[in-house]
Amino acid sequence: MPTIDLNAGALAPVATEAEYLALPVTGDIPGDLNGVLVRNGPNPLTGRFEGQGVLGWWPEAAMLHGISFEGGRATAYRNKWLRTQRCARVYEPQSVSSRPDTNPNVNVIRHAGETLALAEGGVPLPISPLLDTLKRPSRHPFATNGMTAHSKIDPETGELIMFGREFEENPLGRLHRYRIDLAPGQVQEHAVAVLGIELPRINERLTGRPYRYFYAVEQPNTSEMRGIVRYDWQSAAFERYALAPGDQNSEPVFVPRRGARTEDDGWLLSCVYRHTTATSDVVVLDARDIAAGPIATVHLPTRIPSGFHGQWLDNDHEG
Numbered sequence: 001m002p003t004i005d006l007n008a009g010a011l012a013p014v015a016t017e018a019e020y021l022a023l024p025v026t027g028d029i030p031g032d033l034n035g036v037l038v039r040n041g042p043n044p045l046t047g048r049f050e051g052q053g054v055l056g057w058w059p060e061a062a063m064l065h066g067i068s069f070e071g072g073r074a075t076a077y078r079n080k081w082l083r084t085q086r087c088a089r090v091y092e093p094q095s096v097s098s099r100p101d102t103n104p105n106v107n108v109i110r111h112a113g114e115t116l117a118l119a120e121g122g123v124p125l126p127i128s129p130l131l132d133t134l135k136r137p138s139r140h141p142f143a144t145n146g147m148t149a150h151s152k153i154d155p156e157t158g159e160l161i162m163f164g165r166e167f168e169e170n171p172l173g174r175l176h177r178y179r180i181d182l183a184p185g186q187v188q189e190h191a192v193a194v195l196g197i198e199l200p201r202i203n204e205r206l207t208g209r210p211y212r213y214f215y216a217v218e219q220p221n222t223s224e225m226r227g228i229v230r231y232d233w234q235s236a237a238f239e240r241y242a243l244a245p246g247d248q249n250s251e252p253v254f255v256p257r258r259g260a261r262t263e264d265d266g267w268l269l270s271c272v273y274r275h276t277t278a279t280s281d282v283v284v285l286d287a288r289d290i291a292a293g294p295i296a297t298v299h300l301p302t303r304i305p306s307g308f309h310g311q312w313l314d315n316d317h318e319g
């Protein structure tokens with residue numbers, strides 16, 4: 001198993017919860033980008049990883065990071081550990097028994113009026129846009145038996161679709177396309193490109209439907225998540241937003257523009273770790289032209305450590 005220093009660089013955890021208001025910005029944040037980008041990932045409660053490699057990383061305590069956008073400004077950054085039993089054991093031992101025994105550190109979805117932090121198989125926890133941990137899921141009673149972290153929501157019917165999967169030890173992602181023919185029950189696998197990619201996202205208004213573009217993190221090797229790619233299935237063309245060596249970025253989350261008529265009319269939000277300052281920026285890219293670089297960059301006085309997945313919580317959306 002390859003060893004990685006989990007306490008250095010983009011992976012290094014943070015030791016405290018914090019809140020910063022009125023964040024400095026380079027460029028222009030779109031005026032109708034109103035909501036919170038929430039990120040989820042493992043961050044030990046001691047502020048230091050004990051193990052090594054992936055197996056020392058992913059089981060650690062769920063920490064959420066939220067960057068709030070409103071009226072052309074980046075109004076706030078905050079980070080919070082989920083208020084689980086394991087968090088209470090360290091910070092509030094008197095309330096351990098009243099806290100849920102789960103650690104949803106993988107993803108965030110918004111469904112049926114509830115925003116849920118999700119584990120791979122464990123019990124999810126509802127959260128607020130301010131990252132407070134709410135009581136047990138009220139709109140998803142079945143979830144108290146556990147659900148997976150890679151759920152999909154049908155944008156037309158609102159159905160929540162869950163599935164499980166198996167892990168491989170730190171594989172390098174390659175782009176493959178699967179064609180599933182339901183009538184004969186056949187699946188065709190087709191390798192599309194040798195480019196290493198991870199954490200692909202699409203315009204989720206097209207989940208389960210034909211789509212043309214996807215966006216992903218570029219993975220030049222198994223230890224770097226550096227750069228964003230946009231792939232066009234129609235022209236088979238890649239576009240890139242490149243980062244300097246040493247920097248690393250999170251998955252690109254697509255946010256549709258209000259009133260968008262085309263699939264790629266919107267923005268990509270990604271957290272970028274800058275190794276020279278050991279702080280993070282949040283970049284806003286025009287999804288139609290990512291090679292042009294960010295239209296706005298939010299500068300945080302702190303780091304957002306590498307994590308798993310996240311979600312855009314639009315202010316106009318209920319829940």
Ligand SMILES: [Fe+2]
Pocket residue numbers: 150308309
């Ligand atoms: Fe994942």
